[in-house]
Amino acid sequence: xxxxxxxxxxxxxxxxxxxxxxxxxxxxxxxxxxxxxxxxxxxxxxxxxxxxxxxxxxxxxxxxxxxxxxxxxxxxxxxxxxxxxxxxxxxxxxxxxxxxxxxxxxx
Amino acid sequence: xxxxxxxxxxxxxxxxxxxxxxxxxxxxxxxxxxxxxxxxxxxxxxxxxxxxxxxxxxxxxxxxxxxxxxxxxxxxxxxxxxxxxxxxxxxxx
Numbered sequence: 001x002x003x004x005x006x007x008x009x010x011x012x013x014x015x016x017x018x019x020x021x022x023x024x025x026x027x028x029x030x031x032x033x034x035x036x037x038x039x040x041x042x043x044x045x046x047x048x049x050x051x052x053x054x055x056x057x058x059x060x061x062x063x064x065x066x067x068x069x070x071x072x073x074x075x076x077x078x079x080x081x082x083x084x085x086x087x088x089x090x091x092x093x094x095x096x097x098x099x100x101x102x103x104x105x106x107x
Numbered sequence: 108x109x110x111x112x113x114x115x116x117x118x119x120x121x122x123x124x125x126x127x128x129x130x131x132x133x134x135x136x137x138x139x140x141x142x143x144x145x146x147x148x149x150x151x152x153x154x155x156x157x158x159x160x161x162x163x164x165x166x167x168x169x170x171x172x173x174x175x176x177x178x179x180x181x182x183x184x185x186x187x188x189x190x191x192x193x194x195x196x197x198x199x200x
Contacts, residue, residue, distance in 0.1 A: 002109055002166045011108035015115035018160065022119030025156055029126030032149055033133050038142055041133075045149040048126065048156075056119070056156055060163050060171075063112070067166050074168075078155075078175055085182040089148060092189035097141045099193055 002067070010066045017059035024052035038097055042090060049086045054079060113164065120160045127153040144188045151181030 006014075024047055031044025057075040064072045127150055134146035155177040162170030187197050 001113065001164065004109070004166070006109045006112055008108045011112045014163075015111050018112075018115045018119040018163070021156065022122030022160075025119075025126045025153055026122040026129075029129040029149055029153065032146060033129040038139060038145075041142065042145060045130075045145065045152065048149070049152050053152065053156060053159075056159050060159055063163050063166070064168055068168075072168060075171060078159075078171075078178055081175070081178050081182070082152075085178075085186075089182060089185045089189065092186055092193065093141055093145060096144075096189050096192035097139070100139070100141065 002063075004067060006063070006066060010062055014059040014062045017055040017062075021052045021056035021059070024048050024055065028052065039094075042094060042097075046086065046090065049082060053082055116160050116164045120157055120164075123153045123156045123160065127157070140192055141189070144185060144192065147188070148181060148185040151177060151184070155181070 026048075028045045028048030031047070032041055035041045035044060057079055061073060061075050064075075130146045130149035130153060134143050134150065137143040137146055155174045158170050158174045158177060162168065162174070191197050
C-alpha cells in the first residue's frame with residue numbers, strides 16, 4: 001500500500017482517471033460479450049484498449065511522479081506500443097474474418 | 108486523500124477483473140475462431156491494466172516492466188493467431 005500522504009491535487013485527478021479507466025475497460029468487455037456479429041464486436045474492446053489504458057497511464061504517471069518526487073514518464077512507452085499495435089491486430093483480424101467468411105470456413 | 112486513491116484503485120481493479128471475466132466468457136462461447144482471438148486480446152489488455160493498477164496501488168514502478176511485456180506478448184500472440192487464420196501458417200517461406 002501507499003504509505004505516504006498524497007495531496008488532494010494529485011489524488012482527485014488520479015482517482016477520477018482510474019475510475020474512468022476501469023469503467024471504460026468494463027464497458028469494452030461488456031460490448032465484446034453482448035454485441036451480435038463479429039464485425040460489431042471488433043469495435044468494442046478498442047475503447048478499453050486506447051482510452052482506458054491512456055487514462056490509467058496518466059494516473060500512474062501522476063502518482064509515481066509524486067511518490068518519486070521527480071517526473072516519471074516512461075509509461076508513455078506502453079501508450080506508444082498499444083497505439084501502434086492495436087490497429088495492426090484489428091486490421092489483421094478483420095482481414096482474417098472477411099477471408100474466412102468468404103471461403104465459408106465454420107468453426 | 109490516500110484512502111480515496113486506494114478505494115478508486117480497488118474499484119478500477121475490480122472493473123478490469125470483471126472485464127477479464129466477460130472476455131473469458133466470449134473466449135469460451137465464441138462462435139468463430141476470430142472471436143476467440145479477439146477475446147484473448149481483450150483478456151491480455153485487461154490483465155495489463157490490472158498489473159498497472161497494482162503498480163499504482165503499491166507505489167512502485169517495478170510493475171511497469173511486467174505490463175510492457177504483457178502488452179508486447181499480447182500483440183505478438185494476437186498477430187500470429189490472426190496471420191494463422193488468414194494464411195494457414197505463421198511464418199511463410
